[in-house]
Amino acid sequence: MTTLAMTTGFVLILIGLYGALTNRNLLRMIVGFTIADTGVHIVLVAVGALPGRTAPILDAAVPPAEALARIVDPIPQALVLTAIVIGLGVTALMLAYAYRLFVRRGTLDIAKMTELKW
């Protein structure tokens, strides 16, 4: 189960990067970036998920005394939690820049923005 999810995450990163690098529309590039982002999250969570264990939340089902033997690693989960929120901030920032570029140029085609070419 863990291996399957990890493989999926890796393939999602590759697919997302392919989309971000080959598309010419700025919005489509951001979509590819979002997919790669999700892939990274899945890989990180899969690294922390030990097979046959349960969520790191202690209640009647998992008393604190048994926690060591029964819970998964909580640290990657905490990292991914913050990464998702930052990811939304970054996506919103990219979209705001794309919108500004569109207002200035009237196009979203990356090939028509030639200032940085040499």
Add this chain to the structure above:
Amino acid sequence: MIRRLFVVLLLAVLGGLFLALQLGYVPDAQLNQTAAYYAEHGAGELGAANLVTAIIVTYRGLDTLGEVTVLFLATTIIGLVLATGRATISSESRRTQVSELLTTGSRLLAPPIMLLGVYVFINGHLTPGGGFQGGAILASSALLLLLAEPLRDFSHSLIATVEALSGSIYVLLGLFGLVFAGGFLDNRFLPLGTFGELFSAGAIPLIYSLIGLKVGAEFSSVLVHLSATDTTEEQP
């Protein structure tokens, strides 16, 4: 065409790297040292049932402060970028009216969504969820109102006040921890209480609620800034 070939080559190299990682990966049978410490002592030291919350708010609290700062910066930059973009596209087409059912339904549903957000971040130390999720849910209720009434005026000053106040009190609580307990953002300057009850785990619910309010205000301000990009007059 040559560019696409280059991209495929790059991805092939990256894929080979991933394949090597994947084949060499052996899942651990036991928790590593840090995680084992958190699992063994987290509940007793901090009184939080949700270990992810314990890590985010207390053990790695400084990282969270940095993260909230990054989010604040992103929001501010979005506000700056879009504030100069008010003069917009000329051929603004007329918006379709909102159906009455959506207006009524959104008025009915926005309070429960807000309530769910508050529930999620107040119970962050007991059940899954916490400030970041609760903040996103609060922003979702603002999004629903925005969808139902696109021309509604959201109070920018209210959002800014909530964000600034919760941010300052968050840092202040961290300093309280420094003075009255073990270190910056230590939650033990309030009594730990009984494990598993709502008012337990010291200052964790308080700190996480403040983070929730701050994140919710930040996301709402992003949404409001984006939706205010056209100021062309609308037909009623």
Add this chain to the structure above:
Amino acid sequence: MIDLLILLAALLVSVAFVLALYRFFKGPSAADRVVAFDTLTIVSITGIALIALLNERGIYLDVALVYALLSFLGVITIARYLENGL
């Protein structure tokens, strides 16, 4: 007996999931795809409830709670976009 029934239910839900997914990929118009998207989210709620049942952890239901209350926002956004409302 009960285990078998749960297995049967999981299989049926999986088949429903696959059917809705087929409509999502095929769907001639954009509205078709959005209907499939809506169905997929609701089928996922049942999926999460089943996972909670199989893992014996009631706290997983909180995720389904958030799912049930927020997944319709995406559908409404897309519908408003389609009718030129955004």
Add this chain to the structure above:
Amino acid sequence: MPELIGSLMLVGGAVFLLLGGVGLIRMPDVLNRIQAGAKAVTLGTLFTLIGIALMRPEWALKLVLIALFILFTNPLSAQVLARAAHRLGGATDAKLTTVDRLAEDTAKAQQ
């Protein structure tokens, strides 16, 4: 005994979900597919949630809340979507649909 009834209801709800999926494939046009996707699937989900509530009575409160939320939100999204599909045009098969009250009302309102 409640466990058995609960699991039977679970299977019943799953059958409704399956029927909703089949309807999504077999129905001729968008509006009919919205019927299948909204009604049958909502009913199926309610059944499965009630079944699980019978199997685990201590989870009943949360499950009822989930069911309530689905009852509130799903009709709303289905209605907004149907309206958008109607406005886009081509939502119905003209041979099968003879009455279109929304178009009549819109025409009346514009006069």
Add this chain to the structure above:
Amino acid sequence: MNAILLLLTALLCVAMLVTAVTAIMVNSTPIAILAAGLISLLASVVFVLLAAPDVAMTEAAIGSGLTTFLFFFVLARVRAGSEDGGEL
């Protein structure tokens, strides 16, 4: 019982991969954005399967509503201005 969870994981993973390929290959931008939203919804179920309900809740709260809204909002503004980008 483990077999069911494995089956669900496999189903979700295959669905995510196919959806990702669709999102990259499809011609119309709105459908690509819709597919990206579907990926994050499916990912949140995968997170529940991987015993990470906190992460799943974050992904469900952010991936479904907020991201989709931001994308479609910019897309609607772009469609109002010109022809490229917004056709269905």
